[in-house]
Amino acid sequence: MCHTLMGCAGGTFGLKLKSRQPDISSLRRMASETLVEVNDLNFSYGERPLLRGINMTMHRGKVIAIMGGSGSGKTTLLRLIGGAIVPTSGHVKVAGEVVHKLNRDDLFQLRRKMSMLFQFGALFTDLSVFDNVAFQIREHTDLPESMVRDLVLMKLQAVGLRGAHDLMPAQLSGGMARRVALARSIALDPLLIMYDEPFTGLDPISLTVIGNLVRRLTDALGMTSIVVTHDVQESLKIVDYVYFISDGVIAAHGTPDEVRESVAPFVHQFVHGEEDGPVTFHYPAKAYASDLKLETGLA
Amino acid sequence: MPRRVAIGIRGIGHRVIDSTWRLGYASRFFLLILLKSGTSLRRFSLVIRELYFTGVLSLIIISVSGLFVGMVLGLQGYETLQRFGAESAVGTMVALSLVRELGPVVAALLFASRAGSAITAEIGLMKATEQLAAMEMMAVDPIARVVAPRFWAGVISMPFLAAMFSVVGVFGGYLVAVVLIGVDDGSFWSQMQNAVDFRYDIVNGIIKTCVFGVAVTAVAVFEGYDASPTAEGVSGATTRTVVTSSLVILGLDFALTSFMFRGMS
Numbered sequence: 001m002c003h004t005l006m007g008c009a010g011g012t013f014g015l016k017l018k019s020r021q022p023d024i025s026s027l028r029r030m031a032s033e034t035l036v037e038v039n040d041l042n043f044s045y046g047e048r049p050l051l052r053g054i055n056m057t058m059h060r061g062k063v064i065a066i067m068g069g070s071g072s073g074k075t076t077l078l079r080l081i082g083g084a085i086v087p088t089s090g091h092v093k094v095a096g097e098v099v100h101k102l103n104r105d106d107l108f109q110l111r112r113k114m115s116m117l118f119q120f121g122a123l124f125t126d127l128s129v130f131d132n133v134a135f136q137i138r139e140h141t142d143l144p145e146s147m148v149r150d151l152v153l154m155k156l157q158a159v160g161l162r163g164a165h166d167l168m169p170a171q172l173s174g175g176m177a178r179r180v181a182l183a184r185s186i187a188l189d190p191l192l193i194m195y196d197e198p199f200t201g202l203d204p205i206s207l208t209v210i211g212n213l214v215r216r217l218t219d220a221l222g223m224t225s226i227v228v229t230h231d232v233q234e235s236l237k238i239v240d241y242v243y244f245i246s247d248g249v250i251a252a253h254g255t256p257d258e259v260r261e262s263v264a265p266f267v268h269q270f271v272h273g274e275e276d277g278p279v280t281f282h283y284p285a286k287a288y289a290s291d292l293k294l295e296t297g298l299a
Numbered sequence: 300m301p302r303r304v305a306i307g308i309r310g311i312g313h314r315v316i317d318s319t320w321r322l323g324y325a326s327r328f329f330l331l332i333l334l335k336s337g338t339s340l341r342r343f344s345l346v347i348r349e350l351y352f353t354g355v356l357s358l359i360i361i362s363v364s365g366l367f368v369g370m371v372l373g374l375q376g377y378e379t380l381q382r383f384g385a386e387s388a389v390g391t392m393v394a395l396s397l398v399r400e401l402g403p404v405v406a407a408l409l410f411a412s413r414a415g416s417a418i419t420a421e422i423g424l425m426k427a428t429e430q431l432a433a434m435e436m437m438a439v440d441p442i443a444r445v446v447a448p449r450f451w452a453g454v455i456s457m458p459f460l461a462a463m464f465s466v467v468g469v470f471g472g473y474l475v476a477v478v479l480i481g482v483d484d485g486s487f488w489s490q491m492q493n494a495v496d497f498r499y500d501i502v503n504g505i506i507k508t509c510v511f512g513v514a515v516t517a518v519a520v521f522e523g524y525d526a527s528p529t530a531e532g533v534s535g536a537t538t539r540t541v542v543t544s545s546l547v548i549l550g551l552d553f554a555l556t557s558f559m560f561r562g563m564s
Contacts (some may be wrong), residue, residue, distance in 0.1 A: 084436070086402065111435075111437065111438035115436065118429045118432070120428070124425075125425075135439075138442075
């Protein structure tokens with residue numbers, strides 16, 4: 001009997017890992033294999049540039065965090081990696097394929113190897129927990145229903161919600177919905193999972209649970225995880241590498257230890273949540289006095 | 300003054316361009332639905348599920364409305380026809396009014412209000428809650444998986460709902476004219492049977508309902524899919540579905556009637 005969440009997750013994936021268990025050399029090879037490559041990426045909404053000259057390399061088996069303030073272009077970057085939008089210039093390569101050059105059929109083929117966890121789960125509200133997790137399996141495979149059932153229950157066991165398979169999404173708490181969405185996103189054992197703010201709005205227990213699940217599942221399945229988040233402390237515990245985006249460019253990057261010790265003003269402000277720093281409190285505006293029509297400034 | 304005129308003309312130009320663009324986008328969307336209907340046809344259970352929501356759940360409002368419309372027709376028909384001593388023709392009047400016009404049109408208007416608005420709201424909310432985006436990321440086409448089944452369910456259920464409306468309406472007319480007022484039972488049914496022509500009345504009525512079904516459901520799914528992903532956007536799209544569908548139904552009804560019933564006795 002598994003008492004802890006990790007024990008349950010490990011128990012479930014033990015079966016899968018028997019056939020997948022790589023030796024040390026293949027683990028090393030896997031870690032050096034580049035899964036996602038972002039080269040000189042630029043993206044603009046109309047005239048407004050959102051991302052400028054972004055370069056990133058993400059290896060297999062790693063958890064990579066992308067951090068930055070609201071509106072800094074983190075989610076846009078995920079959408080570019082997933083091929084939901086097309087870059088203005090530059091490119092994103094996933095598993096060796098330039099994403100924006102793929103036609104729709106090839107893009108859909110590539111997307112079978114990737115998955116995305118949306119901010120609030122994006123569960124299908126008209127389907128039960130079981131059917132949500134089974135959705136992708138039923139759509140993309142011809143497996144018999146008995147096997148679909150086994151697979152779904154294994155995925156739900158991994159996130160600790162096997163007992164909730166009959167519930168509807170409306171009956172789940174925020175943390176449970178996020179875990180079901182996580183089970184759904186690993187349904188077809190993807191190479192890459194993108195998490196869009198997975199920690200938003202969660203209580204501390206759920207937050208730790210989701211964070212640990214991200215790490216464990218990445219290790220167990222040998223996939224790559226890209227986590228877009230604001231939650232510095234939680235993500236630094238689980239990630240291998242961090243990119244900070246500010247004003248559409250990569251402001252800093254490094255391992256969690258490098259980030260913690262960084263004296264770069266932006267990183268320091270972000271990691272310690274300081275009000276003053278390179279990120280200003282005020283949105284750009286003309287002089288306060290002139291807005292209030294005071295000729296001699298503030299009285 | 301010339302500057303204001305220029306701004307006005309520019310505004311009109313923008314609206315015309317936007318409307319044309321939107322019309323083109325809607326036409327392209329409609330074509331995509333047809334092209335991607337293979338999934339719906341191969342996995343017909345998806346359509347059957349939607350038939351329940353759009354068709355079966357609309358039965359009550361359609362039946363109750365049909366009953367009352369038929370009863371009113373019976374009352375009004377009797378009131379007018381008895382002035383000419385032709386009260387036995389009330390069955391003919393009720394049946395022709397329902398089969399040719401009121402059945403298809405009122406059923407379509409009710410369908411737009413109940414099922415059309417529900418389809419728009421559902422698809423719009425799926426968009427707002429990123430369910431459609433999630434589906435795209437799972438390499439599942441939302442037009443094939445979500446939109447097309449709803450479209451075909453609407454198209455299939457509309458003729459049946461209109462038929463139900465007419466049948467219940469005729470029964471309502473019978474209740475008032477025969478049971479309550481006392482018009483002769485035999486002449487009510489026999490005159491109706493003689494006057495209603497299968498090809499020119501019933502088939503034309505069915506054609507109308509099919510056209511209305513396509514129009515209402517196409518508007519509903521398009522508005523839902525095109526809705527801004529906000530509460531305001533979804534509510535606006537739902538309103539537009541009802542307004543646009545109603546106007547399209549009435550406009551199409553005039554066009555179809557003018558083609559179908561030219562000088563037929």
